Amino acid sequence: MIKSPICEMLKIDYPIFQGGMAWIADGRLAAAVSNGGGLGIISAMNAGGDYLKRQIEIARSLTDRPFGVNIMLMSPHVDEVAEIVAEERVPVVTTGAGSPIKYMERWLEAGITVIPVVASVAMAKRAERSGAAAVIAEGEESGGHIGELTTMALVPQVCDAVNIPVIAAGGIADGRGVAACFMLGAVGVQLGTRFLLAKECPVHPNYKEMVLKATDISTVVTGRRFGGHTCRSIKNDFTRNFLKEEYAPDATPEKIEELGVGALRLAALEGDKKNGCFLAGQIAGLVNKEQPAAEIIREIFEEAEALLKGASLWVK
Amino acid sequence: MVLEKVRELIAEKINCEPGSITEETKFADLGIDSLDVTELVMSIEDEFNIELEINESMVTVADLIKAVESKTAKG
Numbered sequence: 001m002i003k004s005p006i007c008e009m010l011k012i013d014y015p016i017f018q019g020g021m022a023w024i025a026d027g028r029l030a031a032a033v034s035n036g037g038g039l040g041i042i043s044a045m046n047a048g049g050d051y052l053k054r055q056i057e058i059a060r061s062l063t064d065r066p067f068g069v070n071i072m073l074m075s076p077h078v079d080e081v082a083e084i085v086a087e088e089r090v091p092v093v094t095t096g097a098g099s100p101i102k103y104m105e106r107w108l109e110a111g112i113t114v115i116p117v118v119a120s121v122a123m124a125k126r127a128e129r130s131g132a133a134a135v136i137a138e139g140e141e142s143g144g145h146i147g148e149l150t151t152m153a154l155v156p157q158v159c160d161a162v163n164i165p166v167i168a169a170g171g172i173a174d175g176r177g178v179a180a181c182f183m184l185g186a187v188g189v190q191l192g193t194r195f196l197l198a199k200e201c202p203v204h205p206n207y208k209e210m211v212l213k214a215t216d217i218s219t220v221v222t223g224r225r226f227g228g229h230t231c232r233s234i235k236n237d238f239t240r241n242f243l244k245e246e247y248a249p250d251a252t253p254e255k256i257e258e259l260g261v262g263a264l265r266l267a268a269l270e271g272d273k274k275n276g277c278f279l280a281g282q283i284a285g286l287v288n289k290e291q292p293a294a295e296i297i298r299e300i301f302e303e304a305e306a307l308l309k310g311a312s313l314w315v316k
Numbered sequence: 317m318v319l320e321k322v323r324e325l326i327a328e329k330i331n332c333e334p335g336s337i338t339e340e341t342k343f344a345d346l347g348i349d350s351l352d353v354t355e356l357v358m359s360i361e362d363e364f365n366i367e368l369e370i371n372e373s374m375v376t377v378a379d380l381i382k383a384v385e386s387k388t389a390k391g
Contacts (some may be wrong), residue, residue: 099354099370122355126370147351227349 002178002189002305006134006165010092011066011114013037014301016178017167018293019192020070020094021144022046023278024203024270027058029293034065034127036294041068041094044081052081056088068092068115069200073100086110094136097145098196099123104130117169119147119154121161136190137189141171143192143219143232145280152184160184173202173283175303182308193281198293206271207278210234222246222260228254229260234278238263318364318384325359339378355375356380364388 004015016038018025022045029042037243040063042055052069059067069090071081074097082103093100093107095116100107107114108131116127117136124135137158139151147154151170159166168181169190178189180253196203196211214234222242223229242259245251267276272276291299319339327334330346337346343353357368360380366387374380 101369120351122358123351125358126354227344309367 001239002182002301002308004165004182004186006167008231009133009165012039015167015188015190016300017041017068017094017190018195018198019142019144019190019198020044020068020072020096020231021171021192022072023264024196024201024207025070026202027055027224028062029195029201030055030067031062031174032198033195033297034059034067036292036297037065038293038297039066039068039092040293041070043070043072044075044077044085045072046075046077047081048290049080049084052084053088056084057088066091068094070096071093071100071103072096073098075106082106085112099126099130100132101126101130104132115167119149121157124158124162124166128162128164128200132164134167134188135162136167136169137186138190139168139170140221140232140251141282141283142169143279146170146183146221146230146232151181152268155181155184155186166171171281171283173281173286175300175305175307178300178304179307179311182304183311191300192279194287194296195286195293196280197290198296199290200293203268204271206273207267207276207307208290210236210273210278211280211284211287214280214287214290216282216285218284219280219282223256225251226256228253228306229257231260231277231279232281234280234284236276236278238277313314318381318388319377321361321363322360322381322384325355326377329356329359337377338374339381341377342375343377344375360384 006015014037018033018039020043022043025043030042033040044052069085092113113133115134117138118124127135137155139154142148155168165187167188168186172189174192219232220235221232225246263277266272267278323334323337
């Protein structure tokens with residue numbers, strides 16, 4: 001068994017989180033991952049409070065184990081959903097796309113374990129200072145909203161900078177990735193792309209097919225030119241058009257932001273291969289079958305355990 | 317005084333001449349993104365021994381200076 005301080009802190013069997021993927025990570029997926037011994041996470045995304053309440057209710061009806069909610073700090077409903085997680089006493093909150101400092105006091109008072117996603121050492125230090133129990137250091141291999149550093153460079157530097165547990169994310173889809181991240185100093189991992197192919201994942205079948213078909217070079221980053229909404233997704237007509245517009249001479253940040261509106265929903269709910277934005281990580285090429293979430297977790301940790309046990313092979 | 321120090325810290329961080337930075341300079345024009353701003357604010361906090369909030373309205377050097385001054389004035 002691989003046990004780390006994060007298992008004890010969150011009362012989970014395996015030190016693995018399922019990423020809070022917008023339009024995808026609902027109460028059902030979160031419950032399946034939590035029932036498998038990991039930490040399932042519901043994405044509050046850009047939706048209002050009613051959606052989140054419903055998903056929390058669904059998760060609670062399917063599992064007695066702890067789960068989390070991911071709060072996207074750029075959401076127009078952020079104040080409302082931030083209050084709901086406190087009222088509902090959700091065990092764990094992860095945050096993305098910004099600094100959660102504004103909500104920290106309320107969440108800590110509600111007994112929530114707060115674990116922000118960070119993309120740099122300075123962000124990690126600020127999170128620790130404001131009362132975060134741990135941080136998720138997410139490299140740019142990830143799908144969705146990303147920073148610039150790779151997991152390989154980011155994780156050890158964050159581990160050196162803070163005295164709270166570090167969970168690694170970005171570019172991990174199997175036991176090799178998990179073992180490597182533990183060697184970098186992480187005590188847990190967060191995976192998104194692999195869980196897109198969980199049987200319990202409600203995403204449109206076309207989305208699953210896009211990930212299954214993806215190779216190592218299938219993803220591309222949009223939004224780098226003006227920053228703010230830098231995103232990794234699978235190359236398709238949507239990304240090609242986006243990049244053409246983004247680098248056009250008359251492009252403006254406002255015009256570019258407009259381009260992405262609604263595209264996540266089109267991909268996740270309608271499976272629109274042409275106009276949808278299919279967020280996925282660079283590791284998508286390694287994800288090649290659909291399995292129950294619990295089986296994914298077991299398989300990953302059996303492999304990681306074997307690798308970590310055999311690591312002395314190289315020490316002569 | 318605050319301007320000078322802030323300029324110096326920015327210049328040191330991005331390897332440019334402090335003289336090329338004015339209060340009106342936008343971070344975006346210096347190629348400073350939100351991650352850079354976070355790091356910059358951390359070094360400013362250490363320098364002035366204060367704690368600052370980072371938000372999206374921090375666009376220009378003047379915005380940052382205003383934030384610093386509001387904290388140092390109180391202290």
